[in-house]
Amino acid sequence: MSTKTTFTGHRGLVYEEPLIFERSRDGACGVDLPEPEGVASRLGGMERQGGVGLPGLSEPEVMRHFVRLSQKNYSIDAGFYPLGSCTMKHNPRLNEKMARLPGFSDVHPLQPQSTVPGALELMSELARWLMDLTGMPAVAMSPKAGAHGELCGLMAIRSALEARGEADTRTRVLVPESAHGTNPATAAACGFTVDAIPATEDGRVDLAAFEAKLGPDVAGIMLTNPNTCGLFERDIRKIADAVHDAGGYFYCDGANFNAIVGRVKPGDLGVDAMHINLHKTFSTPHGGGGPGAGPVVLSDALAPFAPLPYVTSTGGELRLVEDEQSSDADPFGRMVAFHGQMGMFVRALSYMMSHGSDGLRQVAEDAVLNANYVLASLKDVMTASFEGPCMHEALFDDRFLKGTGVETLDFAKAMIDEGYHPMTVYFPLVVHGAMLIEPTETESKETLDNFIACMADLAKSAKAGDKTRFENAPELTPRRRLDETTAARKPVLRWTPPAPAQAAE
Amino acid sequence: MRYLPLTPDDRQQMLGVIGAKSIDDLFVDVPEAARIDKAFDLPPHQGELEVERALSAMANKNTAAGSVPFFVGAGAYKHHVPATVDHLIQRSEFLTSYTPYQPEISQGTLQYLFEFQTQVALLTGMDVANASMYDGSTACGEAVQMAHRVTRRNKAVLSGNLHPHYRAVIETTSKFAGDAVVALDADVSGGEDIASQIDGETSCVVVQYPDFFGRVADLSAIAAAAHAEGALLIVAIPEIVSMGALKTPGDMGADIVVAEGQSIGNALNYGGPYVGLFATRQKYVRQMPGRLCGETQVVDGKRGYVLTLSTREQHIRREKATSNICTNSGLCCLAFTIHLALLGEQGFTRLAALNHESACKLAGALEKVSGVELLTPAFFNEFTIRTPKPAADVIEALADKGILGGVPASRLMPGNEAVNDLIVVAATEVNTDQDRAAYAAALTEVLS
Incomplete structure (x- = not known):
C-alpha cells in the first residue's frame, strides 16, 4: 500500500473523522423546533443546573459524520462475513419496510388492546410458525435476545422444579465445555451451579462422562445443537432420555437452528426449552450488535410457567395476558417491560412468509451444503478439527500453522486485508486456535470459490514463511491493530473536553 | 427463491466436490426418527407483493x-424522529454488521458507541456509561445485580412508584438469584417514606425519576439516607428527554442511573426494540454489565476504539461474568446517538x-x-x-x-x-x- 502522506490525513475515500464533540460549534443545531411560548413551569424547582454539554452540529454535518463513520465498517451487504455461530446472512429490505408500517412501528405497548388487534395477530401468527417449525407446544415471545431467552428457559426449568418441590435439591446444570459463554453465565444468573461436560474426540458430548454426572441434584443440561463445533449431536435422543430419566430438563441452545430448520423439529429430539435467535435464523439484521430477539419454545412440562405477557385466544379473539390475576397458568414472572421485540417479530415473520415452508427447508440444506463445501475444499489446506459431514459451519484449528510463527489471530487479520471479515476465532474452546467458518445459505458458489482460493493462498504463504503478510496485518484498513492492553489497563470510556490551554511561557 | 443464490447445477457440483450423493448424506447424523421428509403445515414461499399485502392488512387493523x-x-x-435518523441507520454498513469483534473494520460502530457512552454520561450526570442494555427495565434489573456485587449485600428496596414492569423484572431476577426485595406500595400523593426502609443489609434503593405517576421530586435526601447505610442509590428514568429540563440524578447523588432511551431516535414499535441506558460512577466501572467501548491507539499513534474490559463478560468469564448479556441494542443506540447529535x-x-x-x-x-x-x-x-x-x-x-x-x-x-x-x-x-x-x-x- 502506498505510504504517501496527505495534507488532510484523509486517504482518498478513507476519511479521518473526529468525534461529534470535537466538531461542535455554539449556535449550530440540526433541528428546527418552535420556540416555547413561556408557559409557567411546573417542574417544582427541579430545573437542571447548567448545560448538558452536548455538541451543536447542523443536519448536513451530522449526515456527513455518520456516513463517514459507516464507511469504516465491514458489512454483509458489502462482503462475505463467515462469522461462525452468528449466522450473518442476507437481510432482505422487505422486512425493514414491513417493520416500518405505521400500524406496527407507531403503536404504543400500552394503548388499549382494542386498538391493536393486528399487533396481537402478528405475534400470534409468528408464534404459530415458531411452534410448527420446532414441533413444540408453546412459545414465550418476550425475551429480548438469545441470552435473555436462555434465562427464560432456565427460569421455567427452575419453576417446574419448584412446583415439584425439588428446586432446593436440584441445583446443578450440566454444560458442555464447547458451549457459548452465555450458557454458564445464564445458569449462574439463575442461581444454579455449573458443571462442565467434556467433549469426545469427535467433537460431541462425551456420553459416558455425561451419564456419570447425572444425579438427584441435576436440574438439567444446556446443550447447543447443532453444537458449536458445527456438528449434530448424534446421541441427542439418548442425552434427552437420560436427563429426563434422572429427573432433569433439557435446555437446547437454538443459536444454530439455521442448520436444521425445516428438516428437524427440536420437539422430536426431546427438548424442553429452546431459544430461537430471530436475528440469526430468521434474518433480522444484526445492527452492529443488536437488537436481537430470543423467543423460547417450551415443552408441555414447562409451558405453564411461561413468563408474562403472552397472547391467548378465547373464542377466536386474541387477548394479551399481562398480569398474574388474568392468567390461568402459573407464569414465573416478567422478564421485560411491555411485550417483547415487536419490530423484530415483524421482520422475522416477513422473512418466514417469503421463504415459506419449502424455502425454509432449502435454507437449512443450502446452509449445510455451503459449509460442507468449504470443509471439503479446505480440509487439505487447513486442518479440519473433525471429520465431516458438518452442519452449517466448519471448524478448523491451528495445527496447519504449527511451526510457521503465524497464529490464528494473525491469519484472521490477514484475511481482512484480502477483503473478508474473519471467521469466529478462538471459539469454541475445545480445539486450539479455533477458526469457525459459517458461510450461510445466502452466499453463491462463486463467493465460496473465491474465498476458498484466498484461504488456500494464505495458508500457502504461512507455510512458506511469509510472516510479514500476517504479523503486520491488517495494513489496508482505516485503522491497523489497536492497543487493546492499554485500553483495558487505563480505560477511557468517554470524551472529556480538553483542558484549557496553558499560557505560553 | 429470491434470497438463495445456489442453482440446482451449483448444488450438484458442490455435492460432487464433497463426495455426497444427495443432500440427505449431509444430514446422516440426525437420528432417523427425527428426520422430516415432507413440508410443514405452513404456506409455501411468496413474492414480495403477497407478503406485503398480508402484513399490511394486519398493520392496518391497528390505530397508529x-x-x-x-x-x-x-x-x-x-x-418526532428526524428523517435523517432512519436513513442513516439503514445504511448497509450499520444495519448489516455485527458486534465489533474486529476493531480494524468496525471503527464506525465503535466510534458511535464511544459517542453514545459520552452522551449518556452527560445526560444523566454520571461519569461513565456502557454501550447499552436491551431496554430500561432490564437495565434496571442489571443495576440491582450490580449493586449487590458492589456492596456484597443482596437486599433491594424499591419505591412503590417505580414502573410496575421494572419492579416485576427486578422481582423475577431476584427470585431466581436468591436475593431479597422489599417493594413499597404505590403512593400517588408523593408521601412515600423510603428512607426508613433502608438498613445495614440494604444493597440498593431503586427510585424512578420522574416517578411512575409523573411526579418530580428531589432525591438528594434518599441518596444521603442510602449512603449513610452503605447502600447505593439506583435511579430509573423512563423518559430520557426529561434530562433536558431536570436536575440530573448525578447531581443528587445517584450511584447508578438506568434509563429507557426509546424517546430519542426510536419508534414506539409496540414495546420493542428499545435501548437501555446504563451509567455509573467511575469507581464502579469494573462491576458494570454489558459491553464497553474504549479509546486507544494504533501502533502508528492514530486514535481508535475497541471493546474493552471484556474480562467482565460472559464470553471470557463464563459463569463468573457480571451479566449473561451478549447482543444488546446496537442499532437503537445508533438511532439515539444520531438523533441526539441532531438535537x-x-x-x-x-x-x-x-x-x-x-x-x-x-x-x-x-x-x-x-x-x-x-x-x-x-x-x-x-x-x-x-x-x-x-x-x-x-x-x-x-x-x-x-x-x-x-x-x-x-x-x-x-x-x-x-x-x-x-x-x-x-x-x-x-x-x-x-x-x-x-x-x-x-x-x-x-x-x-
Whole structure:
C-alpha cells in the first residue's frame, strides 16, 4: 500500500473523522423546533443546573459524520462475513419496510388492546410458525435476545422444579465445555451451579462422562445443537432420555437452528426449552450488535410457567395476558417491560412468509451444503478439527500453522486485508486456535470459490514463511491493530473536553 | 427463491466436490426418527407483493399513534424522529454488521458507541456509561445485580412508584438469584417514606425519576439516607428527554442511573426494540454489565476504539461474568446517538422545554374538566389525574371517540383498588393545541 502522506490525513475515500464533540460549534443545531411560548413551569424547582454539554452540529454535518463513520465498517451487504455461530446472512429490505408500517412501528405497548388487534395477530401468527417449525407446544415471545431467552428457559426449568418441590435439591446444570459463554453465565444468573461436560474426540458430548454426572441434584443440561463445533449431536435422543430419566430438563441452545430448520423439529429430539435467535435464523439484521430477539419454545412440562405477557385466544379473539390475576397458568414472572421485540417479530415473520415452508427447508440444506463445501475444499489446506459431514459451519484449528510463527489471530487479520471479515476465532474452546467458518445459505458458489482460493493462498504463504503478510496485518484498513492492553489497563470510556490551554511561557 | 443464490447445477457440483450423493448424506447424523421428509403445515414461499399485502392488512387493523390525538406514556413516548435518523441507520454498513469483534473494520460502530457512552454520561450526570442494555427495565434489573456485587449485600428496596414492569423484572431476577426485595406500595400523593426502609443489609434503593405517576421530586435526601447505610442509590428514568429540563440524578447523588432511551431516535414499535441506558460512577466501572467501548491507539499513534474490559463478560468469564448479556441494542443506540447529535445542546433543551410546556397546557385543560383532579403538582411531560369514573372505562370510552388518552394505572397495578380511578397522561412535542382541546372536550363528554 502506498505510504504517501496527505495534507488532510484523509486517504482518498478513507476519511479521518473526529468525534461529534470535537466538531461542535455554539449556535449550530440540526433541528428546527418552535420556540416555547413561556408557559409557567411546573417542574417544582427541579430545573437542571447548567448545560448538558452536548455538541451543536447542523443536519448536513451530522449526515456527513455518520456516513463517514459507516464507511469504516465491514458489512454483509458489502462482503462475505463467515462469522461462525452468528449466522450473518442476507437481510432482505422487505422486512425493514414491513417493520416500518405505521400500524406496527407507531403503536404504543400500552394503548388499549382494542386498538391493536393486528399487533396481537402478528405475534400470534409468528408464534404459530415458531411452534410448527420446532414441533413444540408453546412459545414465550418476550425475551429480548438469545441470552435473555436462555434465562427464560432456565427460569421455567427452575419453576417446574419448584412446583415439584425439588428446586432446593436440584441445583446443578450440566454444560458442555464447547458451549457459548452465555450458557454458564445464564445458569449462574439463575442461581444454579455449573458443571462442565467434556467433549469426545469427535467433537460431541462425551456420553459416558455425561451419564456419570447425572444425579438427584441435576436440574438439567444446556446443550447447543447443532453444537458449536458445527456438528449434530448424534446421541441427542439418548442425552434427552437420560436427563429426563434422572429427573432433569433439557435446555437446547437454538443459536444454530439455521442448520436444521425445516428438516428437524427440536420437539422430536426431546427438548424442553429452546431459544430461537430471530436475528440469526430468521434474518433480522444484526445492527452492529443488536437488537436481537430470543423467543423460547417450551415443552408441555414447562409451558405453564411461561413468563408474562403472552397472547391467548378465547373464542377466536386474541387477548394479551399481562398480569398474574388474568392468567390461568402459573407464569414465573416478567422478564421485560411491555411485550417483547415487536419490530423484530415483524421482520422475522416477513422473512418466514417469503421463504415459506419449502424455502425454509432449502435454507437449512443450502446452509449445510455451503459449509460442507468449504470443509471439503479446505480440509487439505487447513486442518479440519473433525471429520465431516458438518452442519452449517466448519471448524478448523491451528495445527496447519504449527511451526510457521503465524497464529490464528494473525491469519484472521490477514484475511481482512484480502477483503473478508474473519471467521469466529478462538471459539469454541475445545480445539486450539479455533477458526469457525459459517458461510450461510445466502452466499453463491462463486463467493465460496473465491474465498476458498484466498484461504488456500494464505495458508500457502504461512507455510512458506511469509510472516510479514500476517504479523503486520491488517495494513489496508482505516485503522491497523489497536492497543487493546492499554485500553483495558487505563480505560477511557468517554470524551472529556480538553483542558484549557496553558499560557505560553 | 429470491434470497438463495445456489442453482440446482451449483448444488450438484458442490455435492460432487464433497463426495455426497444427495443432500440427505449431509444430514446422516440426525437420528432417523427425527428426520422430516415432507413440508410443514405452513404456506409455501411468496413474492414480495403477497407478503406485503398480508402484513399490511394486519398493520392496518391497528390505530397508529400518529393518526389520533395521542397521550399514552408510562415508559414509552411518542416523539418526532428526524428523517435523517432512519436513513442513516439503514445504511448497509450499520444495519448489516455485527458486534465489533474486529476493531480494524468496525471503527464506525465503535466510534458511535464511544459517542453514545459520552452522551449518556452527560445526560444523566454520571461519569461513565456502557454501550447499552436491551431496554430500561432490564437495565434496571442489571443495576440491582450490580449493586449487590458492589456492596456484597443482596437486599433491594424499591419505591412503590417505580414502573410496575421494572419492579416485576427486578422481582423475577431476584427470585431466581436468591436475593431479597422489599417493594413499597404505590403512593400517588408523593408521601412515600423510603428512607426508613433502608438498613445495614440494604444493597440498593431503586427510585424512578420522574416517578411512575409523573411526579418530580428531589432525591438528594434518599441518596444521603442510602449512603449513610452503605447502600447505593439506583435511579430509573423512563423518559430520557426529561434530562433536558431536570436536575440530573448525578447531581443528587445517584450511584447508578438506568434509563429507557426509546424517546430519542426510536419508534414506539409496540414495546420493542428499545435501548437501555446504563451509567455509573467511575469507581464502579469494573462491576458494570454489558459491553464497553474504549479509546486507544494504533501502533502508528492514530486514535481508535475497541471493546474493552471484556474480562467482565460472559464470553471470557463464563459463569463468573457480571451479566449473561451478549447482543444488546446496537442499532437503537445508533438511532439515539444520531438523533441526539441532531438535537445538540440547543435542540435537546428546547425539546425538553416543549414537552414540559405541552404537558402544562394539557394539565391546565384537563384540570378544568368537571370532576377531574390533577394529582401531580410537579411534573415533566407526564402527570396523573383522578377521574370520577373507573379509569379503564374512561380510557376505553375515549378510544371509542378516537382519542388515546393515557394509561389507566390499574392496567399496570391490577388488584390495587387505590389506583382504579387514576390515569397516567403524557404529552409531548407532537401534540397540538387542537389535540389537547379535543382531549379535554372528549373527557368532558365521557365524564358527564
